[in-house]
Amino acid sequence: MNAQRARRARFGMAGTTLLTATIGAAVLGACSDQDGSGDLITVTMSDIVDPEMTALTVTSDIDVDVIVDATQPQSASLRIDDNLLDDIDIWIDDDGELFVGWDTYKAEVEPSEQPKLTIHVQRLDSVENRSEGTVTVAGVDEHDFSVTSVDDGAIKVQGRATSVDVDVADDGDVDLEGLVASAVDLKNTGDGSLSIQATQTVTGEVSGDGDVRVLGGPATDQVQRDGDGDLVTG
Numbered sequence: 001m002n003a004q005r006a007r008r009a010r011f012g013m014a015g016t017t018l019l020t021a022t023i024g025a026a027v028l029g030a031c032s033d034q035d036g037s038g039d040l041i042t043v044t045m046s047d048i049v050d051p052e053m054t055a056l057t058v059t060s061d062i063d064v065d066v067i068v069d070a071t072q073p074q075s076a077s078l079r080i081d082d083n084l085l086d087d088i089d090i091w092i093d094d095d096g097e098l099f100v101g102w103d104t105y106k107a108e109v110e111p112s113e114q115p116k117l118t119i120h121v122q123r124l125d126s127v128e129n130r131s132e133g134t135v136t137v138a139g140v141d142e143h144d145f146s147v148t149s150v151d152d153g154a155i156k157v158q159g160r161a162t163s164v165d166v167d168v169a170d171d172g173d174v175d176l177e178g179l180v181a182s183a184v185d186l187k188n189t190g191d192g193s194l195s196i197q198a199t200q201t202v203t204g205e206v207s208g209d210g211d212v213r214v215l216g217g218p219a220t221d222q223v224q225r226d227g228d229g230d231l232v233t234g
Contacts, residue, residue, distance in 0.1 A: 033108050033109070033110070034083070034084060034087060034108075034109045034110070035109075035110045035112075036080075036081030036083065036084055036109070036110060036111040036112035036113070037081050037082055037083040037084075037112065038081065038112040039081065039082045039083075040079055040080065040081060040082070040112070040113070041079070041080065041081075041082045041085070042077055042078065042079045043077065043078050043080075043085065044075070044076070044077045044078075045075060045076045045077075046073070046075045047073045047074070047075065048073070048074035048075060048076070049073075049074070051092050051094065051096050052074070052096050052121075052122065052123075053074060053092060053096055053097075053098045053119070053121045053124070054095075054096040054097070054121070054123055054124060054125055054126075055095070055096060055097040055098065055124065055125060055126040055127070055128075056097070056098050056100070056119075056124065056126070056127045056128070056135070056137075057097060057098070057099050057100070057127075057128045057130065058100045058101065058128070058129050058130060058131050058133060058135055058153070059099060059100065059101030059102075059130050059131060060100070060101035060102040060131050060133070061114060061131045061132045061133045061153075062088070062100055062101065062102075062114065062115045062116075062117060062131065062133045063114050063115070063116045063117070063133045063134045063135075064100055064116075064117045064118075064119065064133065064134075064135045064136070065116070065117070065118045065119070065135075065136050065137075065138075066119050066120075066121060066124060066127070066135070066136065066137040066138070067118070067119070067120050067121070067138055067139055068121055068122070068123060068124050068137065068138065068139035068140055068141070068159065069120060069121075069122065069139055070122045070123060070141075072120055072122070073120070073122075074119075074120060074121055074122060075119075075120045076090075076117065076118065076119045076120070077117070077118050078090070078115065078116070078117050078118075079115060079116045079117075080111065080115040080116075081111050081112050081113075081115075084109055084111055084115070086103075087102055087103050087109050088100075088101075088102060088103065088115065089101055089102065089103045090117070098119070100117055101131070114133065123141075123142065124137060124140060124142070124145075125142050125144060125145055125146070126145065126146040126147070126148075127146075127147055127148070127155060127157065128147075128148040128149075128150070129148070129149050129150070129151065129153045129154075129155050129172060130150050130151050130153075131151050131153045132151055132152045132153045133153045134153060134154045134155075134156075135153065135154070135155045135156070136155075136156045136157075137155075137156070137157045137158065137159070138157075138158045138159065139158070139159050140157060140158065140159025140160065140161060140179060141159055141160055141161075142159075142161045142162075143161065143162045143163065144161065144162065144163050144164075144165075145157075145159075145161040145163070145164050145165075145179070145181075146164070146165040146166070146167075147164070147165070147166040147167070147174060147176065148166075148167045148169075149167070149168045149169065149170065149172035149173075149174050149190075149192060150167075150169045150170050150172075151170050151171075151172055152170060152171045152172050152192075153172045154172060154173045154174070154175070155172065155173075155174045155175070156174075156175040156176075156178070157175070157176050157178065157179045158178035158179060159178070159179055159180075160179065160180045160181070161179060161180075161181045161182075162181065162182050162183070163181065163182065163183045163184075163185075164176065164179060164181040164183070164184045164185070164196070164198075165184075165185050165186075166184065166185070166186045166187070166194065166196065167186075167187045168186075168187070168188045168189070168190050168192045168194050168208070168210060169187075169189050169190050170190040170191070170192060171190055171191045171192045171210075172190070172192040173192050173193045173194075174192065174193070174194045174195070175195050176194070176195060176196045176197065177195045177196070177197050177213075177215055178197070179196075179197065180197050180199065180216070181196070181197065181198050181199070182198065182199055182200045182201070183198060183200055183201045183202075183203075184196050184198040184201070184202050184203075184204075184218075185202075185203045185204045186202065186203075186204035186205075186206075186212065186223070187204050187205055188204075188205070188206045188207070188208050188210050188212055188227075188229060189205075189207050189208045189227075190208045190209075190210055191208055191209045191210045192208075192210045193210050193211050193212075193213075194210060194211075194212045194213070195212070195213040195214075195215070196212070196213070196214055196215065196216075197214075197215040197216045198214065198215075198216045198218045199216045199217070199218065200218055201218055201219070201222070202214055202218045202219070202220050202222065202223055203222040203223060204222075204223055204224070205223065205224040205225070205226070206223060206224070206225045206226070206227055206229050206231055207224075207225075207226045207227040208227045208228075208229055209227060209228045209229050210229045211229050211230045211231075211232060212229060212230070212231050212232070213232045213233075214231065214232065214233045214234075215233075215234070217233075217234075220233060
């Protein structure tokens with residue numbers, strides 16, 4: 001991704017919203033530990049026209065709920081300690097990928113409770129969780145959809161897709177029982193659990209200690225197994 005071309009969507013104070021195009025490097029913030037005040041606020045961004053959000057990557061311990069509805073405009077709301085609003089970084093790159101995390105130029109933050117971001121998008125074709133937070137997605141309707149978990153957080157997705165690629169590389173739990181797919185290609189190399197639903201085929205590998213549950217009745221003989229995790233059907 002070219003940082004010079006990235007568009008950043010930032011939440012404003014006291015419920016106001018701001019959408020800007022940022023050119024150049026990020027401005028360095030104060031490098032000091034920050035505890036949440038305990039005074040929670042909810043800020044909103046409505047009618048986000050440009051760019052279209054089609055993918056999500058969560059890089060810090062923030063809970064994210066995504067509602068996919070092609071008939072509704074893009075919007076978002078964030079619940080967070082009032083004194084930590086400037087420490088969170090929410091931005092969209094030119095490819096439509098939304099990144100959510102704490103500002104990496106600042107030191108550790110300790111919120112009084114886990115921040116919660118709720119997003120309404122018109123379509124979504126991938127989700128990646130690199131955090132210990134929980135990501136939930138409802139309303140997926142795609143030909144191809146991908147899910148990646150590389151930390152201890154949880155992912156839960158509901159909807160439908162023709163083809164699903166899922167990669168679990170750490171201790172995170174991934175629940176795709178509500179995502180009905182014709183074909184699933186899976187890779188579970190970590191200790192986290194994975195559950196999927198496929199109506200036709202399942203391929204891939206299970207080489208970690210995490211268990212994989214397969215619903216929908218597909219054959220599983222094309223899944224290579226080389227680990228202590230169980231592959232359970234039904």
